[in-house]
Amino acid sequence: METDFDPIEMEMLQLATAARLLRTAQRIACLTGAGISAESGIATFRDTQTGLWANFDPMQLASQAGFSADPGVVWRWYMDRLQRVQQAQPNPGHRALADLEARVHRFTLITQNVDDLHERAGSRSVLHLHGRIDRFHCNRCGFDHALTMQERSAPRPPQCLACGDSVRPSVVWFGESLPGRILDHAWRAAERCDVMLVVGTSGVVYPAAQLPLLARQLGAHLIEVNPERTALSDMADAYLQGPAGVVLPDLLEAI
Ligand code: OAD
DSSP states (O other), X not given: OOOOOOHHHHHHHHHHHHHHHHHHOSEEEEEEOTHHHHTTTOOOSSOTTTOHHHHSOHHHHSSHHHHHHOHHHHHHHHHHHHHHHHHOOOOHHHXXXXXXXXXXXXXXXXXXXXXXXXXXXXXSOEEETTXXXXXXXXXXXXXXXXXXXXXXXXXXXXXXXXXXOBEEEEEOOTTOOOOHHHHHHHHXXXXXXXXXXXXXXXXXXXXXXXXXXXXXXXXXXEEEEOSSOOTTGGGOSEEEOSOHHHHHXXXXXXX
């Protein structure tokens, strides 16, 4: 006889499972992607309607080749994104993760996002695998650059004070390697955690996407929060379908 499939009941069961796993965890690692900033009004990359990549070819903008070909266009694109980030506010999803960090002894937050909304929500230690859009350095000598208000509205990138080459945002571009020390720290957290919480990522960009798989391989439980199913959803111990700004506060409540 067919058992009645009650989606509400299913949802409650997934939430209870996730809460139990987090409550009993000794070490929690959390990987976030663009989805956690979506409710703050920041476009994700691959969502068809609102995705940044829907209107731009990332290879043209987020790459050395794109920057060399037309530094002005790339500079203006990042200055526009930086302004949106700085006008945005952290949402209840960011704040829930900051609360979780405060409640758990060993909690490592790893993000693919280049915004600072986790920090502005109160997260104390954030591993930015793909860099920060509000930091700048010289594209040739690496010299750090403190951006002036004037440079933010300039049509082209500023020149490095040390060598005169172009200044760029300190984000990882396609084809570039991730910051080694940060990646090592994230890798170790994935290896040691007993629960990996994955929020708002399509899980298609490596090596970040490898972290949940590594954790699972080494016996960690997987919890995913995403309104859309991803390749991780079927392997998750709990898949919480919904926006992070709604699901994460409910999850904290349930713990
Ligand atoms: P994507 O745009 O690939 O995926 C965003 C994910 O967030 C999707 O799975 C959405 O279903 C989900 N999502 C949308 N709204 C959400 C919400 N309110 N709450 C929770 N989830 C939501 O973004 P990322 O997976 O972060 O790399 O992309 C990874 C990397 O690809 C980025 O860091 C960037 C890009 O290339 C670099 O720039 C190096």
